[in-house]
Amino acid sequence: MSSVEVARPGLGTRLVTFYHDVIAEMKKVTWPDRAQLQSATIQIIIFVLLLGAVIALLDVALQALLVRLPAMLIGR
Numbered sequence: 001m002s003s004v005e006v007a008r009p010g011l012g013t014r015l016v017t018f019y020h021d022v023i024a025e026m027k028k029v030t031w032p033d034r035a036q037l038q039s040a041t042i043q044i045i046i047f048v049l050l051l052g053a054v055i056a057l058l059d060v061a062l063q064a065l066l067v068r069l070p071a072m073l074i075g076r
Contacts, residue, residue, distance in 0.1 A: 009017075032040070
Protein backbone atom coordinates (compact mmCIF):
# COMPACT_ATOMS: atom_id res chain seq x y z
CA MET A 1 0.00 0.00 0.00
CA SER A 2 1.22 3.43 -0.82
CA SER A 3 0.22 6.39 1.26
CA VAL A 4 -0.90 9.50 -0.56
CA GLU A 5 -0.03 12.70 1.22
CA VAL A 6 -2.53 15.52 0.74
CA ALA A 7 -1.14 19.05 0.71
CA ARG A 8 -2.42 21.06 3.64
CA PRO A 9 -2.59 24.86 3.64
CA GLY A 10 0.00 26.65 5.71
CA LEU A 11 -0.58 28.08 9.16
CA GLY A 12 -0.92 31.66 7.88
CA THR A 13 -3.55 30.66 5.32
CA ARG A 14 -5.52 28.73 7.93
CA LEU A 15 -5.39 31.66 10.39
CA VAL A 16 -6.61 34.12 7.75
CA THR A 17 -9.42 31.73 6.76
CA PHE A 18 -10.38 31.30 10.42
CA TYR A 19 -10.42 35.08 10.93
CA HIS A 20 -12.66 35.61 7.89
CA ASP A 21 -15.00 32.86 9.08
CA VAL A 22 -15.23 34.45 12.52
CA ILE A 23 -16.06 37.84 11.01
CA ALA A 24 -18.74 36.26 8.80
CA GLU A 25 -20.34 34.51 11.79
CA MET A 26 -20.23 37.65 13.93
CA LYS A 27 -22.20 39.51 11.26
CA LYS A 28 -24.97 36.89 11.62
CA VAL A 29 -25.33 37.46 15.37
CA THR A 30 -28.41 39.32 16.58
CA TRP A 31 -27.11 41.58 19.31
CA PRO A 32 -29.46 42.68 22.13
CA ASP A 33 -30.38 46.31 22.41
CA ARG A 34 -29.70 48.31 25.56
CA ALA A 35 -33.11 47.62 27.13
CA GLN A 36 -32.80 43.85 26.63
CA LEU A 37 -29.28 43.86 28.02
CA GLN A 38 -30.30 45.89 31.07
CA SER A 39 -33.30 43.64 31.74
CA ALA A 40 -31.25 40.44 31.46
CA THR A 41 -28.54 41.88 33.71
CA ILE A 42 -31.04 42.82 36.42
CA GLN A 43 -32.66 39.38 36.24
CA ILE A 44 -29.31 37.65 36.59
CA ILE A 45 -28.27 39.82 39.55
CA ILE A 46 -31.59 39.12 41.33
CA PHE A 47 -31.26 35.38 40.64
CA VAL A 48 -27.69 35.29 41.98
CA LEU A 49 -28.69 37.21 45.12
CA LEU A 50 -31.65 34.87 45.76
CA LEU A 51 -29.50 31.81 45.19
CA GLY A 52 -26.88 33.20 47.58
CA ALA A 53 -29.58 33.79 50.21
CA VAL A 54 -30.86 30.21 49.84
CA ILE A 55 -27.34 28.82 50.19
CA ALA A 56 -26.70 31.04 53.23
CA LEU A 57 -29.93 29.87 54.89
CA LEU A 58 -29.08 26.23 54.20
CA ASP A 59 -25.60 26.81 55.61
CA VAL A 60 -26.93 28.34 58.82
CA ALA A 61 -29.58 25.61 59.23
CA LEU A 62 -27.15 22.75 58.61
CA GLN A 63 -24.52 24.31 60.83
CA ALA A 64 -27.02 24.66 63.69
CA LEU A 65 -28.21 21.09 63.15
CA LEU A 66 -24.74 19.60 62.98
CA VAL A 67 -23.58 21.51 66.07
CA ARG A 68 -26.59 20.31 68.08
CA LEU A 69 -26.72 16.78 66.64
CA PRO A 70 -23.75 15.36 68.59
CA ALA A 71 -25.18 16.81 71.81
CA MET A 72 -28.57 15.24 71.11
CA LEU A 73 -27.00 11.86 70.30
CA ILE A 74 -24.78 11.81 73.37
CA GLY A 75 -27.59 13.13 75.57
CA ARG A 76 -25.97 16.15 77.13
